[in-house]
Amino acid sequence: MTIGIVSYGAYVPRYRIKVEEIAQVWGDNAEALKSGLMVYEKSVPDIDEDAATIAVEAARYAMIRSGVDPERIGAVYTGSESHPYAVKPTSTIVAQAIGATPNMTAADFEFACKAGTAAVQACMGLVSSGMVDLGMAIGADVSQGAPGDALEYTAAAGGVACLIGKNESEIAAIIEDTYSFTTDTPDFWRREGMPYPEHGGRFTGEPGYFKHVTNGAKGLLEKLGTKPKDYDYVVFHQPNGKFPTKVAKSLGFTKAQIAPGLVVPKIGNTYSGSCLMGIAATLDQAKPGDRIFATAFGSGAGSDAFSITVTDRIEEIRNRAPTVSELIKDPIYIDYARYAKHKGKIRRS
Amino acid sequence: MASVPRFWRGIGSRYNLEGTRCNECGEYFYPPRNFCVNCRRVGHIEPYKFKGTGEIISYTVIHTAAEGFEDQTPYILAIIQLDEGPRLTSQVIGNPENIHIRMRVRSVFRKLGEDGEGGMIYYGTKFVPEHE
Incomplete structure (x- = not known):
């Protein structure tokens, strides 16, 4: 049976803050941060935007x-670590707003930065079992970084939705297989009721990101018997530009393979939207027959790897909605004070 | 903001610009009417989802906002004529210096308000300049 992405859509808020602007507030070295993180600016939500509006x-x-027809959608799953309600599913709001209600199921997912790809896997299961005709999987976040924390330079806002189906004539990108690697690794967390996440600093690197992404990616390559050179493009979760570039090299992928999907330098880490944003940016320019390898990572920790082949259908649907590069052009730059207001870091008394 | 049940009853029109149309005379209604004011009892009303595009008929810039909207000032409140005909009042997101009458706009999904930090969040339609 063929399962795949019938359609996809991305959204990035228009506001941006530059690394220099944050660094001058906290007395950090902007040039060192930019070269170290490979992130130059990040997206900021408008005052009336949240994970639900982005989704x-x-x-x-x-x-x-x-x-x-939206009534064909049998499941809507939204992955986020910034759902606006603790209890009241974001997915019900999304399902109503796209006209999919009421004869469908919905739930919210949470797995740090890979909740969106977890939703994709759940939709793949429901679609392949025949339980639903189409499933909408979304990763969307308005991620938070505490004032002065290293996360402030990258925690951004954005989201991507993937419509998953099995009707071959409708599929724009076949998902050949998926593979996950999961352990209990406390590299990053946010306790109930707390406004900002905490993390293990450098501990988020090797035991978190690199171990899980490497094992997830290797697991799928071995399962399929494929090699990095069999793929035209590769996308990894992009908490910054450095991590995906480093893991791509260690696994044997080239800079040319990773470049089209590496959007983090311009918009920051969109968390649950991050890997899906890279996939969307790659689908925006891939040709029929091209193969895409992708691995999402979520702290906590786990990875979801996907092997994707683009079909002829991509040419028909691609330009019906804005591409990622169109969404991120023409930003409005704001200063730290306005950013703090948009993110609720300062409040009117 | 409205009470929770009152808002819930209008979710269809607030989220998705769901209105009605009279098949007898062709007039569109937003918010939805279940009775045609032109054709009266011979009218035939059916649901209609508006495309979400239109133009600004008039606008004002709010500098002194009502409670709950203080953080958004200055913001634009406009009368928008949808392409199908009905006019509605909505916030237009954008720089007040760039706004003008007859400007083309399109609908987007945003937070309209909330009942404090613990209350319900009200979502719905606002507008942005068409090519943004």
Whole structure:
């Protein structure tokens, strides 16, 4: 049976803050941060945007691209670590806003930065079992970094929606297989009721990101019997530009393979949208027959790897909605004070 | 903001610009009417989802906002004529210096308000300049 991405849609808020602007507040060296992180600016949500509005905008673009009747969608799953409600699913809001309600199921997912790809896997299961015709999987976040924390330079806002189906004539990108690698690794967390996450500093690197991404990616390559050279593009979770570049090299992928999907230098880490944003940016320019290898990572920790082949259908749907590069052009730059207001870091008394 | 049940009853029109259309005379209604004011009892009303595009008929810039909107000032409140005909009042997201009458706009999904930090969040439609 063939399962794949019938359509996709991305959304990135228009506001940006530059690394220099954050660094001058905290007395950090902006040039060292930029070269170390390979991140130059990050997206910031508008005052009236949150993970739900971002998920809706991304899902609506996916619906425009697909042209399918929303009543065919049997499941809507939204992955985020910044769901606006602790209890009240974001996915119900999204499902209503795309016209998929009421004869469908919905739930919210949470797995740090890989909740969106976990939703993709759940939709693949429901679609392949025949339980639903189409499933909408979304990763969207308005991620938080505590004032002065290293995360402030990268924690950004954005989201991507993928419509998953099994009708071959509708599939724009076949998902050949997926593989996950999961352990209990406390590299990053946010306790209930706390406004900002905490993390293990350098501990997030080797025991967290690199171990899980490497094992997830190797696991899928071995399962499929494929090698890095069999793929035209590769996407890894991008908490910064350095980590995916380093893991790509260690696994044997080239800079040319990773470049089209590496969007983090311009928009920062969109958390649950991060790996999916790289996949969306790659689908924006891939040709029919191209193969894409992708591995998402979520702290906590785990990875989801995917092997994808683009079909002829991509050419038909691609330009029906804005591409990632179109979404991120023409930003509005704001200073730290306005950023702090947008993110609720300062409040009117 | 409105009470929770009152808002819930209008979710369809607030989220998705769901209105109605009279098949007899062709007039569109937003918010939805279940009775045609032109055709009266011979009218035939059916649901209609507006495309979400239109133009600004008039606008004002709010500098002194009502409670709950203080953090958004200055913001634009406009009368927008949808392409199908009905007019509605909505916030337009953008720089007040760049706004003008007859500007083309399109609908987007945003937070309209919330009942404090622990209350319900009200989502719905606002507008942005069409090519943003």
